[in-house]
Amino acid sequence: MDASLINPFINATITVLDTMAFTKCRADKPYLKKDDRAKGDVTGVIGITGDANGTVSVTFDEASILKIVSNMFGEEMTALEGEVSDAVGEITNMISGNARRELEEKGKLFHAAVPSVISGKNHIIKHYTDGPKIAIPFEAEGGTFTIEVCLEQ
């Protein structure tokens, strides 16, 4: 998968978290992920269609998402449930939308569905296609999270 498809998701993530959660984050080196196990405690998944079909997921560890949502709300969040899970869905939605806008500027058109959220230790992320899973690890204040982009070949 070429970098021109991945970089918009990195840029979108940095923009969304900085703007909505006043949170700086940094992407580490992307890698090819071989298994389905989530790299964290809660995942937002969104299906995308268009110039290619597939799914994008955002998995947060508990520490990072509690810090991010606390910043978004201006109120300390202490449990990974309810409002925090809901926020994961909206963050996923915004990252998807922002990335798709940048992809459009590169001549690639994608549409997205409504995201869903999965949580629990060691949960599995089932991407919709069997294409390669590119994982982009991030470091943020308070913890880590991982974006996965899986598009059909």
Added chain:
Amino acid sequence: MDVSIKILVVDDFATMRRIVKNVLKQIGFTNITEADDGTTALEQLKSGSFDLIISDWNMPKMTGLDLLKTVRGMDEYKNIPFLMVTAEAQKQNVVEAVQAGVSNYVVKPFTADQLTEKLEKILG
């Protein structure tokens, strides 16, 4: 801006309804109703009298675009200010919303200042 107006905030994610509501409260608005989809928004609109709609686009049962088109066909609301607040930001989305009669468009993510500026433009 007249902060006594009645506002309907529509988004399937409670997170975004909360964020929008917080900005509205910071400006001084207090009369704010929430809906979690275009269909529940329509029920609210039919049973109440609103002065401003702030709506997401992508929602499960009825999209914000369909809500906008429906509202523009209702005598009571055909001229109501309608602000789309959405992550859908491709050119075609904006074109469709403008053609359907949207008053203004905010792309997520947004700052409180950006939302406030757009509200000032449509409310005066």
